[in-house]
Amino acid sequence: MSDGGQETGSGAAGGGGRDGRDDDDVRGSDSTAADSQRGESSASDSPGQERVHGAYPVETPEQLLGEVAAVRRKTRLARHAYWFPLVLFGLLTCASIPFYIVRLPPSGASVGSSPAGPVYLRSAYLGGFGMLTGRYITYYWLAAILLGVGATTAWYRWRGNRVGLRTAARGYLITGAVLLLLALAIPALAVRAVPRLMILMPGDLLIRGTFPLVVIGIGLCYLAWAERSIALTVIAAGYLALSLVASLYDIENVLYRLGWNLSPAVSGLPNVVLPALVLLLSGASAWAVQRRYDVRPPSLTDAEAS
Amino acid sequence: MAAQPTGEHPTNGLDETVHQRHRLGILTITSEARRAEFGYLRGALDLTPGNLSRHLTVLEDAGMVKVEKGYEGRRPRTWVSITRTGRSALAAELDALAALVRQHADAAKRAEAAAKSEAAESGDGEFSGDGGFSGDGD
Numbered sequence: 001m002s003d004g005g006q007e008t009g010s011g012a013a014g015g016g017g018r019d020g021r022d023d024d025d026v027r028g029s030d031s032t033a034a035d036s037q038r039g040e041s042s043a044s045d046s047p048g049q050e051r052v053h054g055a056y057p058v059e060t061p062e063q064l065l066g067e068v069a070a071v072r073r074k075t076r077l078a079r080h081a082y083w084f085p086l087v088l089f090g091l092l093t094c095a096s097i098p099f100y101i102v103r104l105p106p107s108g109a110s111v112g113s114s115p116a117g118p119v120y121l122r123s124a125y126l127g128g129f130g131m132l133t134g135r136y137i138t139y140y141w142l143a144a145i146l147l148g149v150g151a152t153t154a155w156y157r158w159r160g161n162r163v164g165l166r167t168a169a170r171g172y173l174i175t176g177a178v179l180l181l182l183a184l185a186i187p188a189l190a191v192r193a194v195p196r197l198m199i200l201m202p203g204d205l206l207i208r209g210t211f212p213l214v215v216i217g218i219g220l221c222y223l224a225w226a227e228r229s230i231a232l233t234v235i236a237a238g239y240l241a242l243s244l245v246a247s248l249y250d251i252e253n254v255l256y257r258l259g260w261n262l263s264p265a266v267s268g269l270p271n272v273v274l275p276a277l278v279l280l281l282s283g284a285s286a287w288a289v290q291r292r293y294d295v296r297p298p299s300l301t302d303a304e305a306s
Numbered sequence: 307m308a309a310q311p312t313g314e315h316p317t318n319g320l321d322e323t324v325h326q327r328h329r330l331g332i333l334t335i336t337s338e339a340r341r342a343e344f345g346y347l348r349g350a351l352d353l354t355p356g357n358l359s360r361h362l363t364v365l366e367d368a369g370m371v372k373v374e375k376g377y378e379g380r381r382p383r384t385w386v387s388i389t390r391t392g393r394s395a396l397a398a399e400l401d402a403l404a405a406l407v408r409q410h411a412d413a414a415k416r417a418e419a420a421a422k423s424e425a426a427e428s429g430d431g432e433f434s435g436d437g438g439f440s441g442d443g444d
Contacts, residue, residue, distance in 0.1 A: 062407055
């Protein structure tokens with residue numbers, strides 16, 4: 001390559017071209033005449049350094065495709081960091097348990113008094129529809145999901161800087177924000193302006209107050225796509241299915257058949273604890289695998305990178 | 307020789323800018339992440355900084371990657387991301403390579419079939435020859 005090319009190279013990537021060996025490596029490892037077609041001369045080569053095609057091992061298409069597959073697999077393994085959101089949302093779900101302990105009202109009082117706060121914060125999608133859940137559950141889930149989405153985005157950014165591979169986490173932030181906005185806007189609009197929107201709020205799905213777990217599951221499905229991870233896809237799909245079951249069915253019934261007779265105050269807890277356990281166990285397993293690939297790339301000296 | 311399949315030969319789909327194995331590696335890695343850092347690419351592809359820089363220049367000149375420089379604290383960082391052109395070129399290259407593999411496999415099958423039929427034909431010849439030989443013996 002010409003000297004001109006060398007200057008461009010240093011300017012573009014900041015890496016170097018400071019020693020002849022590097023230049024020779026690039027010239028020699030170019031498989032064909034790609035550079036010569038661009039009019040780049042080999043004038044700087046000494047005769048002894050000339051390399052003809054064939055001086056390097058020629059790779060078959062099978063070998064190249066195999067290398068591409070190996071590089072792709074290695075890159076995905078290095079980029080995967082989903083243990084953190086799994087553990088985080090598992091812990092946030094555990095922290096929501098007190099809101100699902102039923103406090104039966106004194107005799108004579110009506111069950112299911114209106115939750116506190118303005119109407120847009122009584123979102124049925126954030127647990128506000130639950131007749132016996134805590135009054136402030138919507139505040140909790142709003143704060144918890146905001147915290148979870150924000151911390152996950154920051155985590156991916158931090159880890160991307162550390163490993164040298166960034167995941168498209170901004171889309172996750174946008175997905176989380178849109179889901180929360182819909183969760184707040186639809187119930188408010190349905191009550192105030194567009195009653196027809198009530199069709200989007202089926203009581204069977206929202207009455208147990210565990211729909212926030214479905215929101216978390218949808219977010220995890222987006223992460224699985226961004227991470228291009230089959231394992232996370234399986235986890236997210238399984239979790240989403242379980243969270244839908246937890247919203248539609250009293251898991252306590254299964255426990256009762258197995259001989260566990262829970263008191264009425266905690267009869268709703270299995271619907272929360274089971275999804276939380278799935279997240280925590282999946283997160284712990286993913287951490288055990290992913291920590292092996294959490295390696296900083298070799299750092300450049302300031303001189304090399306400037 | 308078996309007839310070539312009609313249509314363009316897969317090698318016509320190979321782009322010399324992309325076909326080089328390190329540049330193919332750079333495009334593959336950057337297609338898997340939103341951005342890849344210079345140090346990661348260097349380690350993953352086992353290249354010297356100068357060598358990687360030259361490959362990036364070739365790809366950047368072809369509009370296949372975008373190189374951004376910045377600082378993280380006092381540490382200089384160079385991030386590389388793939389462009390839409392780069393994604394298309396990578397997909398075309400992988401398609402062409404896969405087509406070549408398929409063509410090689412087909413050719414190998416045809417050659418094997420031809421060899422088998424040739425062996426069968428020569429086997430028939432030997433049989434009649436043996437008969438002739440045994441006849442001479444008698």
